């Protein structure tokens with residue numbers, strides 16, 4: 502059930518309970534009022550009839566006297582007087598004033614309390630006239646309560662209707678900003694991160710809107726980054742594939758061809774009985790195969806760096822340097838990699854940083870020297886440094902994913918990365934400090950103590 506309807510139902514329930522409580526109170530008050538009225542009416546009538554009856558003996562016409570007593574109650578609202586014959590029949594009765602708007606029977610049954618009546622015996626010589634009775638009749642009083650009740654119900658119902666209508670309108674007005682928020686959330690749920698909520702409302706809701714807008718903006722940025730990363734990834738993959746295809750073509754192709762030519766020539770040489778030539782050709786084939794094995798391993802290690810790192814960071818960096826040295830022989834590479842094992846995730850992070858740092862230096866800096874180092878520090882970190890003497894990072898350089906990726910990688914391991922390039926006169930110095938687990942740190946202390 503929507504919040505608005507739920508709150509409305511709650512208020513309606515509270516009002517209904519108030520109405521019931523009010524009804525119960527009115528009923529109790531009505532009962533008391535009727536009881537009081539009836540008893541006082543019967544008391545007044547009792548004394549009036551009693552007085553009249555005390556002088557009936559002196560009356561010359563008792564029947565007329567009795568009729569006057571009875572008719573003196575004509576038009577009374579509460580008391581009816583009757584003259585009952587000795588056989589119990591009503592001989593004479595006063596006319597009760599009936600209420601204009603009589604109460605319904607059910608209310609009468611609910612409110613009419615005990616019967617209040619009195620009986621007046623006549624002196625012995627007048628006994629043949631019967632007895633005079635008076636009885637309180639609550640109809641008129643209950644009619645009053647009924648009218649009162651109707652008015653109260655009308656007023657309270659009107660009040661409840663007005664209150665409910667007001668609450669409905671106020672809730673609608675108060676919840677409208679939340680509807681905007683819920684629509685915006687639905688848009689975000691469907692992947693539309695441009696959703697925005699106007700911060701024009703009560704301060705506490707504005708806090709939520711602000712948080713929502715910030716979240717949507719961050720999601721949008723993350724989505725854009727993701728998109729760029731994907732594009733980048735596919736470009737990198739394509740570049741890598743092209744490079745591997747070139748390597749296979751340039752490095753493996755000629756040797757395969759040479760091995761094939763050598764293999765084809767062997768039967769011819771055998772038919773000419775040129776044994777020495779056969780031996781030299783078979784040696785050539787073996788050289789070609791060895792050459793191909795070497796290149797194949799280098800290609801595989803690029804495809805699966807984890808395999809490379811399995812043999813230790815020093816070995817992996819050597820391979821990396823060999824790879825770039827083959828492509829950029831004019832660059833001097835200097836390495837200082839600690840010959841030790843670190844936790845696998847730290848070794849991989851260090852390798853990736855060295856790989857990207859080196860690739861950046863070669864691609865963007867045009868340096869003559871690149872230095873790589875990875876060493877444990879006294880502070881319990883693995884310090885990875887890549888420095889070059891190239892052009893340095895220009896102020897107009899575009900943001901790629903390499904530096905961001907490195908930062909994230911280091912941050913994920915609780916470390917930090919600093920890039921000193923913009924201010925450096927020449928080249929770039931990239932330093933990553935990766936915290937080592939306690940055990941690895943202790944090893945450093947022992948090593949330095951020894």
Ligand SMILES: Nc1ncnc2c1ncn2[C@@H]1O[C@H](COP(=O)(O)OP(=O)(O)OP(=O)(O)O)[C@@H](O)[C@H]1O
Nearest residue numbers: 861862865866893894898899901902903904905929
């Ligand atoms: N060693 C460096 N020498 C000169 N410029 C550098 C060096 N390292 C980074 N830069 C500059 O910083 C920019 C950002 O580097 P980053 O590695 O983040 O991205 P990229 O290399 O351009 O692209 P990507 O790494 O995503 O393929 C580079 O475009 C380059 O201009």
Ligand SMILES: [Mg+2]
Nearest residue numbers: 861901903904
């Ligand atoms: Mg890069």
